[in-house]
Amino acid sequence: MGRITPSLFLNAETHEDDLRSFLDFEHEFANHSKLSLSFNHLSRGYWSTLVGQNSTFDGGPGTSAHRPQQLINGQGMYSFHLGDRHFLTTGFQVEHGTLKWREYTLSNWQDIDSRTALNLTGDSESLTTSFFVQDEIFLTDRLTAYFGTRLDWWTAEGKSRNLQTGVVKPTEKQSVVEISPKLALVYQAPWQGGVLRASAGRAFRPPTLQDMFADSRRGVVINYANASLKPETALSWEAGIEQHLAATGTRLKATFFENRLFDLITSKNLTFTTTLREATDVNAGTGITRGIELSVDQVLTGWLKLHANYTWTPTARTLKNSASPDSEGNRMPNSPKHILTAGLETNWHDWSGSLTGRHVSKSFNTAENIDIFHNVYGGNQAFWLLDTKLIYTWNKMAEFSFAANNLLNERYFQSLISTGRNYVAQVNLRF
16 A cells, blocks of 8 residues: 655645736728737746655655746737628737746755755747638628638647756657638527527647646656647537527527547556556547536626626546546546636726636546545545636726735645635736
8 A cells, every 4th residue: 555654645835926918919901901919928937845755744855846937929810801791810820838847855845945956857848830711701691601720830849857867858849730620600590689600610739848748746646747649639519599688788698519529638547556646648538528508698787797607518528548448438537517607897987897706516637537535636626716806997008907816715626736816917008
């Protein structure tokens, strides 16, 4: 079973801070065409500590992991009419991300500054270059079709060096080109305020740099990176109805959706005991999710609105998993059955704000569904969160906002323990 030590029950706080900046430009030309440019930058600092095997609550040796991350995103779009029945949108997007990681020995796990040695160093980066086009086709007065496609060229590479063992992982690279078409139909129903819609398409999701290149450990869970991971792909369709009741200021929506997933990234256990779980992510599966999404928006007064959204996903099943046949037929990991969001939005002169509550039900973190205890490291427990945001519009050119997320400072596990209450201050300038 392994030796039970106090360190198995001790974990220090994690720390994360984000600095985001946005720059947007829009210009509408005389022929009703529009040019939009945007630039986004995210700088994220993250560190965590791990308690040494023989350490206690009062102190002792440990290690710290530092993973600073940068993400730069630029996008350009041009929209224009082509004849009387077509409205085209074309554009490009470039996203560049970097992840560095450094791991240090600490003389005292409670003191992040008590570094004595550098154990591990690594660097990785990804680049996604995308081009897209969409044609909005006015087939009749009531029926509109949307047809578009997106071309993505994704590359990722990383390397690392373990200074304790001398093991060097040379630069490993991945490169994938994906084409993602989509078709949608929107029909203005013959009754007042009704809309019917349906869509189908293909999408892809690349693995994160963390999953590909950076090992991680929290508590008794060690996850080894896998540089051979490929992007997941999905074939999706949905159909829904909307109804706007102008007399009461109510808007209702209901949608049925289904997603079929391929090259599913799933966790493969290497070791699983009461005191240690070693795992790595692999492309080994296919899966299906199916459910219903309901939403309501209600005007309460001239300055107050209510909104609510509920997603029920009764089906989230692993169909095939060559890495773990025991998981076939089980619920897919990280797939909560219930997600509920509800809140209030207000606008009063130059002030606006929101108060939003969110609930996510528990889910499994293993493909075999053997993690039956969810309120521990490696588990995904249910949680309720309350967020709030306040915005002041100074004039047409300047807007200031302040947000408090997880207002009640709830602590819960989503593999790792949550970081608790956090704050975001933002300034928007328009020229």
